[in-house]
Amino acid sequence: MPRLSRIVCALLLALTAAWGGAQRLGDVSFTTPPGWTVQVEGGLATFTPDGGAAQGVMVLLPPQTVSGDARKWFAARVAQLSNDGEVLERSEVSSTQTASGTPLLVQAVSVRVARGTQQRFYTAVLSGGKATLAVLAVPGGDALKRFQPGLIALVNSVASPGQAASGAAAARPPAGGKAPLPAVKPQNAAQFGAAGGDPESQVIPDEFRCYQVKEGSGLTPELVVQILPGGKYRTSSGAGSFGVSKDGSLRKTTWRGGPLNGASGYLNFGDHGQSFSLSDVGETAQTSGLRFECYQRGPMENLRLLQFRLKTPAPAPYPCVLSDGSGKSGGTLEILPGGAYRLGGQAGRVAVDFRSDQDEDWSDLEFTGGPLEGAIGSYSEDESGVREVSVFRPKMSCRSVTKPTPIPRYGTAKAPAPPRGSGGLTGAYAAWSPDTLAIMGYGGCGGTLCWSTRFFTKEGYVYTGEPEAGLDEADCSRTHPNGLPICEVYRVQAGKITFGGDKPETFRKEGRNLQIGGQTYEPMLPLQGVGLGGAYESKSFVGGGTSTTSGSFQRDLVFTPQGRFSLNRSGGVVSTATDTGTSLGNVIGGVAVTSKGGSGGTYRVTGYTLELTYAGGHVERKFAFALPDKSGKPDLGLLRIAGSTYTRQDGK
Incomplete structure (x- = not known):
């Protein structure tokens, strides 16, 4: 029997120890083993033994969604986590149970890294369609035997979302199982303001649909909260009260009584209505609470659902280009119905997650099976109809173009007449x-x-x-x-x-x-009929000063009198990590990202609108104007296009 396989067998026989009080890593409960010190930072829990990290280290990762066959998924994750060196030996994936009866997968790997050979033990606690991975990494076999009890104690202590912790039920959305909620009359910000309310600082009495912050792509809310007059709220599981207080420039909500007792969050108000976040819902001494993003029904919720759909990969062929600067084709990625994909004639599955971070413009992708096994990526669709699948291993960008999806920007009502005494300018x-x-x-x-x-x-x-x-x-x-x-x-x-x-x-x-x-x-003067021509440059900057992140970007836009344009983009971002978290500290790490890209096509100007039609077929419409020169004609040395400043570079 290979050496690593014997070690796996010994571990499987040892996984029967009891476990006790819990700490938390996000939604996961765990207990730090005796003789180990834990540090939770950057979404990970890192454990070091009393002898220091040179002796060995354990890492606990937050839950990940399991796609397809759990053993194959786990083997792919182990391969991904072991690709920082040369794999010398690996055991087969074995399955067992923790002391509480939870399914567990185990695999041992020997990896040659820059500092020598490292023995690693990977485990995955399976619960509710998710896996919580724990890894033990040590410099040799003797250390592996010495620190195995710590790994066993840690694995047996893990309580994943949906699994009982120390015999107590895990937190669940307080949404169902009760009588249907009575109807409440819809109310928008204009109506609330006319009644003396302030939508910037007060929650509008209305119904809010709450979507849990978790991995996934569901379009159904898990919780409905009705806001009632007088600082009261109601759900299908009970009622309580809430308050709104100023927290710097933000508005913080606190919830008392009922199923939301002890929860908190922040109120947001925008052109489509209100939304608020909820944290620590259902939190107890044994379980971490749940998080929700709640959207006022009507335009606000409809906007978010539309954005969710725009972050769901649309079935279509996506021609791919490698992102290594070579410009070489990566083939055509086909997104198929039902969460499937195909590349180079081979098929696999792709999981979508836009619920974990609902404010982002993109969704996260995980590929299983087929040529992209173990790869991750993202998907987005912009306002011009460009759909993009970005794959991070191998690095490639896959795009298709469709008719743009309009985002609702206006209400159905007309603005009331301004009060007497207003106006006079045009x-x-x-x-x-x-x-x-x-x-x-x-x-x-x-x-x-x-x-x-x-x-x-x-x-x-x-x-x-x-x-x-x-x-x-x-x-x-x-x-x-x-x-x-x-x-x-x-x-x-x-x-x-x-x-x-x-x-x-x-x-x-x-x-x-x-x-x-x-x-x-x-x-402002329109650009229609002025005869654009020449090279223009636009520069933009982010960060700098006391920030640890800074970047600069440049766009070079060239117009020809014949109605053609070319656009080249370049720039980069530098982010440094310091021991103080500011630019004044000692640098302990960092990353730099640069990019270049070019495109072109035809243009036309109608009034204040510059329309760019790219060679790939998609169209962008941009508000554009110039200011008058001394003669009152458009000064073409300085243009304002889509919120960016362009200055002419040829001296004309």
């Missing part, structure tokens, strides 16, 4: 100033110039944002999906101008310009 104006923070190496406004825009209506509304695609986005007769007008009311009086509820600012007209609060606002 036109679109912009002001800029040098981005001094960017000049000093900070992120600042994100570019070389800081901009402010104003779109006035004579009746008394002003749009203070910057449109993304066209001037119609500044139509002040519209409302947001939450019912509030997209524009603010303004009033000019006695040399002052007031925007909404802000403090009055100095105001005067100066020729064709407006002086507002010491800034000069010049008229």
